Amino acid sequence: xxxxxxxxxxxxxxxxxxxxxRDLDAITxxxxxxxFYHNIPMAPVIGRAAVSAAIAPLVSSCSxxxxxxxxxxxxxxxxxxxxTDRFVRDGRTMSVRVMGIFELDAGRIARWRDxxxxxxxxxxxxxxx
Amino acid sequence: xxxxxxxxxxxxxxxxxxxxxRDLDAITxxxxxxxFYHNIPMAPVIGRAAVSAAIAPLVSSCSxxxxxxxxxxxxxxxxxxxxTDRFVRDGRTMSVRVMGIFELDAGRIARWRDxxxxxxxxxxxxxxx
Numbered sequence: 001x002x003x004x005x006x007x008x009x010x011x012x013x014x015x016x017x018x019x020x021x022r023d024l025d026a027i028t029x030x031x032x033x034x035x036f037y038h039n040i041p042m043a044p045v046i047g048r049a050a051v052s053a054a055i056a057p058l059v060s061s062c063s064x065x066x067x068x069x070x071x072x073x074x075x076x077x078x079x080x081x082x083x084t085d086r087f088v089r090d091g092r093t094m095s096v097r098v099m100g101i102f103e104l105d106a107g108r109i110a111r112w113r114d115x116x117x118x119x120x121x122x123x124x125x126x127x128x129x
Numbered sequence: 130x131x132x133x134x135x136x137x138x139x140x141x142x143x144x145x146x147x148x149x150x151r152d153l154d155a156i157t158x159x160x161x162x163x164x165f166y167h168n169i170p171m172a173p174v175i176g177r178a179a180v181s182a183a184i185a186p187l188v189s190s191c192s193x194x195x196x197x198x199x200x201x202x203x204x205x206x207x208x209x210x211x212x213t214d215r216f217v218r219d220g221r222t223m224s225v226r227v228m229g230i231f232e233l234d235a236g237r238i239a240r241w242r243d244x245x246x247x248x249x250x251x252x253x254x255x256x257x258x
Contacts, residue, residue: 040226041246071230073202073209080202080209082230082242097169099228099244101200101211113211115228115244117170 008104009072012079015102015109016067019085024059028052032108041118064088077104094124137233138201141208144231144238145196148214153188157181161239170247193217206233223253 006014011030018026031037031048038044045054059065064087071082079102086095096116103111135143140159147155160166160177167173174183188194193216200211208231215224225245232240 041249071204071207071209073204073207075200075202078200078202080200080211080228082209082244097244099209099230101228115211115226115246117245117247119246119248120170 007074008077008079008102009074011104011107011109012072012081012102013069016069016081016083019059019065019067022059022062022065024052024056027055027059030109031112032105032110035109036111038111038113040113040115058087062087062089063091078102079104092127094121096121096124136203137206137208137231138203140233140236140238141201141210141231142198145198145210145212148188148194148196151188151191151194153181153185156184156188159238160241161234161237164238165240167240167242169242169244187216191216191218192220207231208233221253221256223250225250225253 015027015030018030028048028051031051033048034046035048035051036044036046037051045051066086068084068086069081070084073080081100081102083098083100084095085098086093097120098114098116100112100114102109144156144159147159157177157180160180162177163175164177164180165173165175166180174180195215197213197215198210199213202209210229210231212227212229213224214227215222226249227243227245229241229243231238
C-alpha cells in the first residue's frame with residue numbers, strides 16, 4: 001500500500017514526488033497490479049512487475065530525479081498533467097517535456113499514458129555514450 | 130469574435146469542432162491576437178496572423194478533419210486535453226496522438242502547447258510524397 005488517501009490529483013502529485021525520492025517500491029506502490037503504462041511513442045508495458053523492471057535501471061542509475069508539474073487538472077477519476085521530467089545521471093541532466101494522463105481505479109494508477117517527442121529523449125540518452 | 134460564451138472547456142471543445150469544420154476564420158477566431166502556439170517538438174508560432182499562415186495549407190488541403198477528444202479537464206483558466214487528430218488528404222488518413230494544453234484569457238486561447246511524437250507525424254506526411 002502506498003498509504004496515500006485523497007483525490008486523484010493528490011495521488012498523482014504524490015506519485016511524481018516518489019520519482020523525486022528515487023524510491024522504486026514507493027513508485028510502483030501507486031500502480032495497479034494490471035497497470036497499462038504507455039509511453040505513446042513506444043510499446044506499452046503491462047503489469048506492475050513489468051513496469052518495475054522497465055523503470056528500475058533509470059531510477060537506480062540517476063543521482064537526482066525531479067518531475068516538475070507545470071499544470072494539473074482532473075475530471076472524475078482521470079488526471080491530466082503537463083510536466084518537465086528531469087534526470088541527472090553521471091553528472092548530466094536529461095529532461096523531457098511531457099504531458100501525461102493517469103486513470104485512477106480504487107486509489108491506484110490503472111492506466112498511464114505519457115506523450116512526448118521520442119527524439120528529444122533519445123538524443124539526450126544517446127548523447128551520454 | 131467567435132461568439133462562444135462559456136467555460137474554458139466549452140471554448141476548447143468548440144475550437145476542436147471548428148477544425149472539424151475546416152473553417153480557418155472560425156479556428157483563428159478562438160485565438161488571442163498574441164497567441165503563443167507551440168507544437169513542442171517544433172518552433173513556437175506567435176500571433177494570430179502567423180498561426181493562420183502556418184495552419185492554412187493543412188486546413189485547405191484536407192477533405193476531412195476530425196479532432197477526437199478522449200479526455201478533457203480544466204483547472205482555472207487552463208484546459209488539458211488528450212486527443213487523436215485526424216486529417217484526410219488526397220484520400221489518405223493521417224492521425225496523430227496528442228495531448229494539448231490551452232491557457233485561456235478573456236475567452237480566447239492565449240497559449241496553446243501540443244505534445245506529440247514528431248516522427249509519428251512526419252512519417253505520415255512524408256509517406257504521401
